[in-house]
Amino acid sequence: MSSTIEAAAVWLAAADPDPAHAQRWIGASRIILLPLGKRWSAVKVNGHDGLAAAAAVSGPSIHDPAGQCVFFLVPPRTIWDVAGTECLGEDCWLTVPTPRVTEPPGPHWLFPPDGSGRLVNADDLRAQLNARRTPAESIPPDEADFVALLDHTGSCPACNTRQRCGVGENLRATVREDRLTERATAGNTISARILAAAEEADS
Incomplete structure (x- = not known):
């Protein structure tokens, strides 16, 4: 131990x-x-x-x-x-x-x-x-999960070197759930960028 x-x-x-x-x-x-x-x-x-x-x-x-x-x-x-x-x-x-x-x-x-x-x-x-309950006007509430993933992966050494990170994995799972929503599939710039990053990290 x-x-x-x-x-x-x-x-x-x-x-x-x-x-x-x-x-x-x-x-x-x-x-x-x-x-x-x-x-x-x-x-x-x-x-x-x-x-x-x-x-x-x-x-x-x-x-x-x-x-x-x-x-x-x-x-x-x-x-x-x-x-x-x-x-x-x-x-x-x-x-x-x-x-x-x-x-x-x-x-x-x-x-x-x-x-x-x-x-x-x-x-x-x-x-x-x-902050999640009163998000900035430029970030719609239902995109908060995408933004959280972007913020985390941008500052997490494990995610940046593709090592295992429990928080990153859970946030990516949340993003995948959000892909089923209308906004996540509407081609929004923020959503598309973070979805691409999540899929790349999982590959």
């Missing part, structure tokens, strides 16, 4: 009332159920908004494909006010992947913890989500 993964395992286990028990589960399973509100809380964001935000903020985030949502680990007692999302804290529990689980099936890390205690900055996450 690498030092980073080991440090992340210790950090996750510390959220449990019985860290030793939690570490045994982490060593033997893909997932563990952990309480929220002690070391961190979790902001739940549904659908494409969660994936787009994960590509734009730093810190630990979990993708749950079955629930079609992303959980962002934020500081405990975070004051949260973004409509359509939920901040889970005390008296809540979360199914958390073990540090090695960075791909499906099941819940997996988009960005795993590094053991340092770094969390997602709630203000940065709020800004990203609010």
Whole structure:
């Protein structure tokens, strides 16, 4: 086990009332159920908004494909006010992947913890989500997923060198879904450019 993964395992286990028990589960399973509100809380964001935000903020985030949502680990007692999302804290529990689980099936890390205690900055996450709800006039709302993919691939070293990137793969899957919409097939310049980039990256 690498030092980073080991440090992340210790950090996750510390959220449990019985860290030793939690570490045994982490060593033997893909997932563990952990309480929220002690070391961190979790902001739940549904659908494409969660994936787009994960590509734009730093810190630990979990993708749950079955629930079609992303959980962002934020500081405990975070004051949260973004409509359509939920901040889970005390008296809540979360199914958390073990540090090695960075791909499906099941819940997996988009960005795993590094053991340092770094969390997602709630203000940065709020800004990203609010920006998607009030996009610039030059970018129609239903093209936000295309723009998110363009922004991510333009700044992601893994995507630029065609290495595996969970966030990039999820955003490209979202773009492929959007191809079925009328706007995605209408020859829009932004859409066509990003679709071409997504197809090239998958080839």
